[in-house]
Amino acid sequence: MPSLMKALSAAQSERTFALKARREAVGNAPVWQEPVFVTCPQCGRRASRPAWANSLYVCPNCGQYQPIGGYYRLSLLFDHGSFRELEATLPAADPLQFPGYSEKLALQKRKTGLEEAVVAAYGRVDGLPVVAAVLDSRFFMGSMGSGVGEKVTRAVELATAKKLPLLIFSASGGARMQEGIFSLMQMAKTSAAVARHSSAGLLFISYLTHPTTGGVIASFASLGDITLAEPGALIGFAGPRVIEQTIGQKLPAGFQRSEFQQTHGFVDALVPRTAMKATVSQLLKLHPAGGRRL
DSSP: OHHHHHHHHHHHHHHHHHHHHHHHHHTTOOTTSOOOEEEOTTTOOEEEHHHHHHTTSBOTTTOOBOOOOHHHHHHHHSOTTOOEEESTTOOOOOTTOOTTHHHHHHHHHHHHOOSSSEEEEEEEETTEEEEEEEEOTTTGGGOBOHHHHHHHHHHHHHHHHTTOOEEEEEEEOOBOGGGHHHHHHHHHHHHHHHHHHHHTTOOEEEEEEEEEEHHHHTTGGGOOSEEEEOTTOBEESSOHHHHHHHHTSOOOTTTTBHHHHHHTTSOSEEOOGGGHHHHHHHHHHHSOGGGOOO
């Protein structure tokens, strides 16, 4: 009986995951609805929603990458039936009782269906186990509050305890100002957890997406053994406009984009979204036993 209940629970979890991933992919549109045309914010041209879905939400006309939800990204990565969410009910916090913050959190939860700006899970990629976390830019621009830092830290610690490789997809505007110093403390906490994971000889793949800035890039996102990035992603501590205003100079074309960062050695490889699973799978196969040093 316990094994049957466990199997039923796993099946229910997988159905819930599939539903959330589908909602993020189709925008809650009923299957019978006429195709919706989506306009690319970069080139201004339209394409049908099925065309966007087939291209994994990379503009079919100009190749501009659009943000995707955490559950949807994990559905593209994990083997079917292997998804197990971690700390699903861990909520966002309001440690400073910042005026209006609790109302904004409630609104973000209703809009995205997320408790916080990160989804963490255990799963398998071509049969290989991995712990993964995805920062979701739809929730407060993926900003790192104490809830995000805690969930990321717990995911890293689980990977360390189980001797598993770790994969984190970053997309963030930086620290969440409504939480003040509590947000900034997450930089040290997450970095310390990654350091313990590294000391155990385990593999950490950091996958940077648009944008990865502020306290996230200044902490765990820059500590990967292997650093991958999606094409065109903005990667840096301060944004280009802030830097230009500070130094009073025009920055080079493409400054801080992932292509620029790869040229200057900060990113190991640019990986198109269509090659995401194959690339992660290959890296996991090249680092058996979680990347532990033998």
